[in-house]
Amino acid sequence: MIQSWRTLESVGNGRMQIAMYAGGIVLSLMVYSVLQERIMTRPFGEEGDTFKSSLFIVLCNRLVTCMLAVGCLLWSGESVKPVAPSYGYAAVSLSNVVATTCQYEALKYVTFPLQTLGKCAKMIPVMLWGSIMLQKRYKKRDYVLAIAITGGLMLFFLTGSVSSKRQRSKSDAVVWGFALMLGYLGFDGFTSTFQDKLFKGYNMSTYNQMLYVNMFSTLVSLCGLVSSGQLLPALAFITKHPEALSSILVLSLSATIGQLFILHTIKKFGALLFAAVMTTRQFLSILVSSALFANPLSPGQWLGTAVVFSALYFKAFMGAHSSPLRPVKSLGKHQILPGIAAKEGPRRNT
Template identity: 50%
Template sequence: MRIIFQALKYVSFPVQTLAKCAKMIPVMIWGTIIMRKKYGGKDYFFAVIVTLGCSLFILYPASMDVSPFNKGRESTIWGVSLMLGYLGFDGFTSTFQDKLFKGYDMEIHNQIFYTTMCSCVLSLSGLILQNHLIPAVDFMFRHPDCFSDVVILSSVATASQFFISYTIRTFGALTFATIMTTRQLVSILLSCVWFVHPLSWMQWVGAAIVFGALYTRSFLRSKPQKPAVASPPRGSSPNPPNNS
C-alpha cells in the first residue's frame, strides 16, 4: 500500500485507477510462475478485454475538462514505474496466498495474523528509517479526533481481509482479481449515479464491455461438460452377449 500512496505524488488519480484495473494480467502471470497454472487463450482474452473496457471508462469522461490528460499531476516515468511495481507485488501477494491455502491447508485467521504482523514490522521500520514515527505520533496527539477515524478505518480494513482471504481460498486469485476489477468500475458507476455525474457514450461502451466479458466468462465456465464415454477393456466385446 505504501507503494501506491507514494505513486500518487507522481501520477494523477485516474492513471492510478487505470493501472489498478489491469490487475488480472499480473495475477495470471504470477499464477503461471508460482503455481504452474496453465491458462487458456480465453482467460488471457477476457483479461485484456476487461482491462480495455475499464480503460475506456476512465479515459473518456463526459466532460473533457476533467480528462486525466488535461488535469492532475504529470505522469512521470518514476510514477509509472511505481504503479508497475504495485501491480507486480499486488498480483504476487494474492497468488502466493492462494498457494499457501492450497499447499498447507492454512486457516484464514492464521494467514491474516502473520501477514498483518509482517506489515506492521515493515511499516514501523519504514517510519523509523524515514524519521516519520515521531511526527506521526505527534500528529495523533495534536488531533485526538483523528484517532476514532483511524480505528474505524482499521476495523473496516481488517474485516475486509477476511472476505478477501475467504475469496482467494475458495475461488482462487484470478477470481479475486476479477472481483476487484469489477469493484473499481462499480464504485465509479455508483459515484456517478449518487452525485449525478453524466456518463459519456464511450463510458457506457466501456461498462458494457467489462460486464459483458465477465458474464460471458462466467457462463462459459459454468457450462456443463459432456461426460467422457469409457472405452471397453482390451479383449472384451464392445457389445454385451445375448443370452436369449
Template identity: 50%
Template sequence: MALFSERLLKGTFAVVGIMTTLVIYGVLQEKIMRVPYGKNKEYFRYSLFLVFCNRIMTSAVSACTLLASKKAIDPVAPIYKYCLISISNILTTTCQYEALKYVSFPVQTLAKCAKMIPVMVWGTVIMQKKYRGQDYLFALLVTIGCSLFILYPAAGDISPYNKGRENTVWGVSLMIGYLGFDGFTSTFQDKLFKGYDMEIHNQIFYTTLCSCILSLSGLVLQGHLLLAVDFVFRHHDCFFDIALLSTVATVSQFFISYTIRTFGALTFATIMTTRQLVSIMLSCVWFAHPLSWEQWMGSVIVFGSLYVKSFLRSAPQKPVLPEQMSDESSNQFNGKP
C-alpha cells in the first residue's frame, strides 16, 4: 500500500509538472506572437529573439548542472556536429514561432502530431531503421486527421497579421519546414548519442551554446536585435512573457527527464498526447478560436490514433527501435519543448 501511494504521488507530481509547464509554454507562445502589446496594438515580430532567450537560459542551466555534478564539460563529439544540430534546431524553432503568425495555435499543435512521419523518413535515411506496417498505418491516420484540421478551418479563425488563403498556405509551409527540421534534429541527436559516450547535459550545453551564438549573429545581421530589445523595453509585459517562456521551457525539461526515468517512455508519450489535447482546448477557450466540425473530426482521428498506438505499445511484443511521438518527446535532449 505504501509503495502504491508513493508511486501515485510521484505520478501526480510528474503529470502536474509536465501539464502545467508545457500548457503555460503553449499559451505564452501564442500570446507573444499573436496578441498585440500596448496602446498602439503592436505585434512582436522577432521570433529569432525568442530562440536566443530560450537557448541562453537553457545553456546556463546545463552548464551549472555539469559543474555541480563535477562531470566533464569538454566536448565529447567534434564541434561541427553540435553546430549541425544547433542549426537544425534554430530553423525548427524559428519556423514554429513564425508559423504562429499565419496559423492558429490549435492548428500548429495538432500538426505537430504528424512529426512521426519525418522522424520515420529521417530514421530510415540516417539510422537505417526499419518500421512495421502498423507504424505506417498510424502515421497515415494522423496525416489524414491533421489534413482535415488544417484544410477546413472555421470561418472566424483568421491571422492577426494578414488575411487570405495565401497566408494560410505560407503558415502550413512553415509547419512542414518545422516538422522536417525537427525530425532531422531528433534523429541526428539519437545518432550522436549512439556514436559517442555522451552525457545528456553535455549535448544540451554545446548545442544550445552554438544556438546562442548563431541566433545572436542572425539578429545582428537582420538588424533585429536592437529593435527587439527596444520592443521589450517599451512593453514590460512582453519582457515578462518572454522571461516566463524561457523559464518554463527550461523547467519542463526536469519534469520530462524525471517522468521518462521513473515511468518510462510509454507513460510520457501518453501524458504528452493528453497535454496537446488540453493545450488545444485551452487555446480555443482563451483566444476564442472557433473549430469547424471537420476540425473536430480531425482531432478525434489524430488523438484516437495516438492513444491506440500508445496502448498497443504497452502490449508484449518484439523489441523495436523507439519512435518519438511528439514535439516535446523528441526534444528532451535539446532543451526545447
C-alpha cells in the first residue's frame, strides 16, 4: 500500500515537473515570438519609424546568452576553458548568425505564420547535411514526413496571402522572403549538424558550447554591424525609441530563459517530449500572431498548417512509440545531450 502510494506520488510529481518545464518553454518562447514580430513588422513612435537592423537583435541576444552561460559554468563548478578548437566554435557561430539574421529579415517580406511554418521544414536540410557530413541513413518514414511537410507548406503558400504588410510590392516581397527562409533552413541545418559533430568529437558540456558559440556569435554580429554601417543607426534608433530597446532586451531574456527550460527538459525527460512541446509552441505562435497582429489565414492555409503539424506530431509519436519517454541518464560533469539536444539545446536559433 505504501509502495503504491509512493509510486502514485512519484508519477504526480513527474507530471507536475513536465507541466512546469513545458509551460516554461511555451511561455518564454511565445513572448520571444510576439516581440520578434512586433519589433520587425510594427512601427515605433508617432513618425512610424521601423527597426531595420536584424544583426543588432542577434548581438543583444548573444550577449545575454553569454552572460547566462558564464553564470551556469561558474555555478556548476565547470571549467570556462574552451574544449574544442576555436575554428569549431567559429564555424557554428558564423552559420548560426547567418541563419538567425535570415530568420529576422524574412519577417520584412513574409508573414510570421509562413516564417514559422518554414522553420518547421528544418528537418529537410538537417537530413541533407546529416547524410553529407555524418553519413547518416534515414528511414523511408522520414522521407515521407519531409514530403508531407513540404506539401503542407506549398498548400499554405498557394491558398492565401503570405507577404508582409511592410512591403508594397507583394511579388518581390515573396521572392525575397522565400530566399531568406531558404538561407535560414540551409545554414540552420548546417549549424545543427556541426553542433552534433562537436558534441560527439569532444568531451564537451552543453554550457561550454553555449558560451563559446555565443561568444564567437557576438564577435561576428558586432563585426557585421560595424562593416555594414548598421551599428550607429541602430544605436540612434533605440536612443530615439527606448521602447524598442526594452522590447529587444525582453526578447533576448525570454529566449535565454527558454534555453534553460529546453536544456533541463531534454536532460530530465529526453528529446521526444521536447519535440512535442516545441511543435505545440509553434502552432500556438501562429494562433497568437493571427489574432494579435491581424494575420488571418484562409481555409486552405489552415489545412496546410494542419498537414505540417500533423506530420510533426506523428514524428514525435512514432519516436515515443519506438523509444519510451524516460529521463536522460547523466554522464557526470560533462553532460552530452543526444540527437535533438545537440541540435536545439545550446542555440535554439533565436
